[in-house]
Amino acid sequence: xxQVMQIPQYQHVQxxxxxxxxxxxxxTLSNIQWYKQRPGGHPVFLIQLVKSGEVKKQKRxxxxxxxAKKNSSLHITATQTTDVGTYFCAGPSGGYQxxxxxxxxxxxxxx
Amino acid sequence: GAVVSQHPSRVICKSGTxxxxxxxxxDFQATTMFWYRxxxxxxxxxxxxxxxxxxxxxEQGVEKDKFLINHASLTLSTLTVTSAHxxxxxxxxxxxxxxxxxxxxxxxxxxxxxxxx
Numbered sequence: 283x284x285q286v287m288q289i290p291q292y293q294h295v296q297x298x299x300x301x302x303x304x305x306x307x308x309x310t311l312s313n314i315q316w317y318k319q320r321p322g323g324h325p326v327f328l329i330q331l332v333k334s335g336e337v338k339k340q341k342r343x344x345x346x347x348x349x350a351k352k353n354s355s356l357h358i359t360a361t362q363t364t365d366v367g368t369y370f371c372a373g374p375s376g377g378y379q380x381x382x383x384x385x386x387x388x389x390x391x392x393x
Numbered sequence: 394g395a396v397v398s399q400h401p402s403r404v405i406c407k408s409g410t411x412x413x414x415x416x417x418x419x420d421f422q423a424t425t426m427f428w429y430r431x432x433x434x435x436x437x438x439x440x441x442x443x444x445x446x447x448x449x450x451x452e453q454g455v456e457k458d459k460f461l462i463n464h465a466s467l468t469l470s471t472l473t474v475t476s477a478h479x480x481x482x483x484x485x486x487x488x489x490x491x492x493x494x495x496x497x498x499x500x501x502x503x504x505x506x507x508x509x510x
Binding site for chain 2: 315317323324325326327330370372375379380381382383384385386388
């Protein structure tokens with residue numbers, strides 16, 4: 283079945299440093315979504331990318347969808363303590379409206 | 394964005410009892426809802442797709458007789474964990490897609506933390 287892997291699994295950064303998480307799918311995706319889950323919380327939708335090579339920005343967050351539509355990345359510039367959480371990518375998984383979540387990257391920001 | 398609620402947020406029960414979790418879409422109608430389970434430090438694993446007015450579709454390896462799903466209305470889906478055992482302890486999260494957004498965006502409920510003693 284479809285697999286969506288993310289690296290790294292964990293990342294500790296000093297506040298102010300940049301952070302990047304990479305998402306790789308075993309199959310081509312029609313779109314990729316990114317979610318953030320704070321400790322003890324539930325996933326919250328961040329963004330959806332649809333086009334090959336698409337790049338979108340949300341303040342300090344930059345999202346990129348690969349040309350082959352099998353990989354994606356999330357880059358955070360100058361991390362803040364509010365960025366702490368686990369970031370998941372997710373892609374459609376064949377069934378009606380179903381998505382497969384990536385393995386997630388847990389970000390810790392050291393003040 | 395769309396709002397999805399879940400109740401209860403936390404439940405502790407004895408082994409062998411059944412627990413019902415409710416998932417509601419508050420400001421939109423959801424013909425389809427999804428139930429996920431998340432173990433500590435792990436990703437979300439889809440358990441089943443809840444379809445309004447019809448049987449749920451279960452993922453491979455998920456026991457349909459143990460995890461009963463009912464989607465009786467366009468705004469409510471319930472997950473009942475029957476004869477719960479300690480290994481069923483987990484974080485259960487539901488989600489729904491807002492059909493008006495024309496995207497695959499999933500809106501998640503706040504989750505239910507189940508502890509089976």
